[in-house]
Amino acid sequence: MNPSLLILELAVVGLALALLLIDLWTPRQFKHRLGYVAAAGLLVILAASFAAPVAGGLPVVGCDGMFVQDGLALFFKRIFLAAAFFVVLMAVEFRDRFTAGIGEFYVIVLLALAGMMLAASANDFVMVYVALEMMAVSFYVLVSFQRSRPDSLEAGVKYLILSGVSAAVLIFGIALVFGAAGGTNFAALGAAGPRLARNPLFLLGALLVLLGLAFKIASIPMQMWAPDVYQGAPTPVTAFLAIGSKAAGFVLVLRVLFVAAPALSVHWAALLAWGAALTILYGNLCAIPQRSLKRLLGYSSIANAGYMLLGVAALNAPGSAAVLYYLAGYAFTLAAAFVVICLVARESDDIAVLAGLNRRSPLLALSLTLAMVSLAGVPPLAGFLGKLLLLKAVLQQAAFNGAYLWLALVAVAGVVISLYYYFGVIRAVYWPRETPDHSPIPVSWPMRFSLGLCIAGMFYLGIFPDPVLTAATQAVRALKF
């Protein structure tokens, strides 16, 4: 084992252990400040991920081929670190709604983060399972962290059961793959691809693995949990699930399809395309009647998983690069939306609590509006360019297979439908003339800083595509198409 290879993960785990220790000597009323320590630590680790010893000389494979540090892994690790940064800052604001364990909350967030980062570097099915379980077990605790609220407990139980089922499916798939191929290493499986692609046992195994991953990204047919759990979980946890857990699922989908089984992905184009189309339509149509903001974002996150599957289904490098670009924009967009929900929806997260938000706090109203506009894919924000890149990748494939044109049309139909409910949120902010509550909402400096970052990120990714797109294009060189 080469410790320098795992330096980022070790740093995150080290930070978590340090926090656990500091927590012992911190008086109760100061415990929330551990969140600032965690955020500062995450910023340092994020900065270190750009440093030459980590980012130079890629790709590197280590730990008996289980772990790979390449451009793709680093791109995702940065998304995870940024997401966790926003999540711990949000959790500081959320502290009065936890009955106990404020210090531990940050620690568990960091452990889930470590799981995600390991998933980004997984180069072996065993590693995939270990990383995902590390993430999932942390989330079991996090989702039900508001122990006094039945909603939170209900969400925790649902997540526990459904995640357990999906993990069982995943491990069964891994067992079949192992049985068929005699190994679990991605590189070895990829090399043996053409031979394995005709082995029904291997096909079934790979399919089950994909189903297990579909749970993480919340796509059809494993999307059922998302709205319930998003609604019940504490808002910072919902944000982490929506950004981090989904991104971890996508990096594994990309690695499994385009590193471990590249010979297979061609035959599964139709499966992926149908999955994308149905997920888009399901998420968008179900979001229309929602009144709960977090539930609405739960369905929206299903729809967004569908959009990103478009890039996977395109089976080309621009498509995968578009997924990465989209996820980067999605992280900033959702972080902004959840910060606002965290601060505004204190008692209930019914959409009516937004009434008059522009008078109570113009910054929050602006942030939420921009987040919704970005999710709806309207220029000049990140969501627009992400969708443009995804559609471009799909149309590129349409030159070879006319069915992709229909896929693009379904995506467009989904975007039009989504405008209805995203703009419904905007409407809930600005329309009502009489508002039940006029009290200004105080926004702390860390939250202002987070929102400023998110807004800057949304605009930057929406107007200046070149730097991040170049990074994403380089990152997907690790994949074979």
Add this chain to the structure above:
Amino acid sequence: MSPLTLIFGLPLVAALLLALVPRNYRFAIRALALLASLISMLVALYIFITFYHAAAAEGFRYVERYAWAKGLGISYHVGADGLNLGLILMGAVVLFAAVCVSWRINTREKEYYILLLLMGGGILGAFASLDLFFFYFFHELALVPAFLLIGIWGHGEDKNYAAYQITLYLSAGALLVLLGLLALYLQLPPPERTFDIVELTRYFKAHPLHSGAEHWIFPLLLFGFGILVSLWPFHTWAPLGYASAPTGAAMIHAGVLKKFGLYGLIRVALPLMPDEAQHWAYVLSVLCLGNIVYCGFVAMRQRDLNLLLGNSSVAHVGFAFLGIASLSLIGLTGTVVIMVAHGFLAALNFALSGYLRDELKTLDMSQMGGLLRQLPFIGTVMIMAMLAGCGLPGFANFFGEMLVLFGNWNRSGAITTLALWGALVIAGVYMLRAIRAIWHGQKDWPGISDAANLWRKLPFALLLAALIVFGCFPRLLTDEIKTSLAPVAQLVEPEAPATLALSDIKGYHP
């Protein structure tokens, strides 16, 4: 920096600056918005006047260009030719007029002016852009402002419905266009891929598109742009949307934004896929009869002035489509003249009806009457605008419609006849009936006042003056339009002699 950047950049920058002004500085907010749109209009006037003398490169003047995103082939590229010169001037004048007439807005002024300037600046940017990415990007900037403007400051029972309808329709159209544009972009081999319209035109001229993809790309663009311009039967969003929007937003939307789709068809769809244009011309000419005749009849039945104007505006764009369907230089020139003329006219109409609504608190024509005595200025301007709307010579609309009908005669006499009938008879009926219902009669209206001072009269006078100037001196527009459209017409109809053009009807103008 090209003056074009200034024209659309000023309103956009002013919108950002307004965000920093405290909301109780109401005078400063309005003054800043007025100033930005005034300077933008003056710069537009400046390039319109000096256009002929500016240095030209590949047919475009005032060009500014640099790479934006090399990886995707996006460049910041603005430039003006005969096709967008008039549109930019029209857009800038309408934006200024729209800011002028917005003095009655007294709730949340700050947000109102920010959104209005975003919408106006965005669409001016779309007209100035010669890069498909920014062409689309700037047009979409108007989507959210339109939704909020109608929803917050709109009028009527149905404003909520109207806000959603206009947003969903327009984004559906825009996304179809986006698919079409992306597909065109992907037709180029990877290293040469670019969104630059000039380079795309050059490429497709050298390598005409015969991959089979053009069979679906052209309809995507045709119907995508068509929805944005309220092509029948996708027009239902327009009358209600305009009727519900606050005056300034209705002016910009009906006057300027609506021309985007037509502009896109002439700028992108025709020159890049001339053969497909031939195939679809007949379909288009039948559909636009739906606009001219059907929506004309619908307009006749309206009792609400705004709905009448909205339907008549849908009917008028039918002529612009007819000019495109004619695929001849005369017809296309007529289309561009109509785009400019209708922009001024629609803005003027909605400004006037907005004034009436604010004074009378109703736009039900059956309750109006006898207003000319008390509103002599507004009444005179509106009667002139309505006469312009039924195609009276002396107004720019007449000239454009005439060119379209001339250009279309050789293609289909029957369609031309029906369109002519729609233009003269149907439009005449509803416009004259509206004039009678609103302005004539004996009714007394206590407590209403005419546009009091020069400042209040300015926006109306400005728009009317533009209609009359271009109506009496159409060559101000047509000379440049003809030069820029000749290559397009050559592509879509290679057999037709390009010299036929306007020389035959030159005797018309004074």
